[in-house]
Amino acid sequence: MLNNIKIVYSGLDNAGKTTIIKFLESRQYGLNELKPTQGIERVEIQLSMDTQITQWDMGGQKKFRDEYLQRERDFHDTDLLFFVIDLSDERIDEAIDYLSSILQIIEKVNQNPLIVVLLHKKDLIQEISQLNDLVEKIKDKINSIKKNFQVRFFKTSIYDELSLLNSFSIGLATISRKARELNMELSKMANKVYADAILLIEKNGFIIGEYSKDEMSDHIVKSIYSYLALSFIDIIESNDEAAPNRMILDWNEKGYALMESVSLNNKPYYFIKYSKSSEKIIRKFVLRSILTSSEAVTNIIKNYF
Ligand SMILES: Nc1nc2c(ncn2[C@@H]2O[C@H](COP(=O)(O)OP(=O)(O)O)[C@@H](O)[C@H]2O)c(=O)[nH]1
Ligand SMILES: [Mg+2]
Numbered sequence: 689m690l691n692n693i694k695i696v697y698s699g700l701d702n703a704g705k706t707t708i709i710k711f712l713e714s715r716q717y718g719l720n721e722l723k724p725t726q727g728i729e730r731v732e733i734q735l736s737m738d739t740q741i742t743q744w745d746m747g748g749q750k751k752f753r754d755e756y757l758q759r760e761r762d763f764h765d766t767d768l769l770f771f772v773i774d775l776s777d778e779r780i781d782e783a784i785d786y787l788s789s790i791l792q793i794i795e796k797v798n799q800n801p802l803i804v805v806l807l808h809k810k811d812l813i814q815e816i817s818q819l820n821d822l823v824e825k826i827k828d829k830i831n832s833i834k835k836n837f838q839v840r841f842f843k844t845s846i847y848d849e850l851s852l853l854n855s856f857s858i859g860l861a862t863i864s865r866k867a868r869e870l871n872m873e874l875s876k877m878a879n880k881v882y883a884d885a886i887l888l889i890e891k892n893g894f895i896i897g898e899y900s901k902d903e904m905s906d907h908i909v910k911s912i913y914s915y916l917a918l919s920f921i922d923i924i925e926s927n928d929e930a931a932p933n934r935m936i937l938d939w940n941e942k943g944y945a946l947m948e949s950v951s952l953n954n955k956p957y958y959f960i961k962y963s964k965s966s967e968k969i970i971r972k973f974v975l976r977s978i979l980t981s982s983e984a985v986t987n988i989i990k991n992y993f
Pocket of ligand 2: 705
């Protein structure tokens with residue numbers, strides 16, 4: 689069965705939608721080559737053999753906005769809506785009005801996707817207090833128009849890859865009813881192998897499962913992920929015979945990490961195990977064998993989407 693996940697990106701023109709989609713698609717897209725999106729464009733990402741994500745990029749120019757609002761079917765079967773707001777744009781109220789109209793349509797066609805609001809281009813607002821004030825103001829306004837929708841907010845920037853990968857991964861995880869189950873399994877495994885944090889990553893580099901003992905471990909493992917995971921995956925995917933399939937990172941006082949490829953249901957996945965102590969990370973083959981032999985994990989992953 690081919691599973692198609694529909695993700696819609698919306699927001700005013702120039703908010704950064706196309707840049708974000710291209711980044712997620714290729715993770716290495718030049719910033720300066722973009723032309724304004726005319727109408728709707730679709731970008732497809734193959735998640736696994738039988739799961740494909742179609743990202744709908746709805747151009748945000750005024751004339752197109754009015755058109756979408758009249759074409760309800762564009763919002764049918766939406767699994768996830770990313771609404772992108774440019775924090776440096778004066779038209780923030782206009783953006784929120786647009787979101788409000790979209791929510792009305794989605795409600796009318798009886799859909800209930802998670803709404804992920806990307807408070808984007810945070811790099812353009814350097815003063816932290818100014819950024820936080822603005823973000824709080826926008827959150828309040830959106831919370832007052834969100835009806836019964838579940839809304840999550842992320843501060844993002846194309847210059848902070850982690851912020852984008854994180855918001856996207858969390859969005860994907862909410863589509864899967866299996867996400868919580870997978871995270872539970874990972875937390876049990878973390879206990880067995882003395883890990884302070886574990887990330888399970890699929891072949892495009894999206895996090896599908898995670899466990900962290902505390903916020904600090906979460907932050908560290910995500911940093912390792914954002915700096916190294918993508919290059920690590922690229923090296924392994926290169927099929928170079930000399931390419932290693934595991935990597936150990938010694939980060940002095942911050943701790944130790946092990947990154948390794950693993951095959952689950954004959955498909956490639958990656959994990960990062962983080963621990964504050966070196967002896968604990970040395971139990972390096974343990975997690976891999978627990979993961980590959982875990983019927984629970986392989987079953988959850990088989991039916992993840
Ligand atoms: N400073 C900054 N510029 C960005 C960011 N994301 C996108 N841009 C720029 O914003 C402009 C509009 O982006 P685009 O993706 O075409 O917006 P769209 O109309 O929503 O698809 C382009 O010049 C991008 O390079 C960001 O995080 N920070
Ligand atoms: Mg565009």
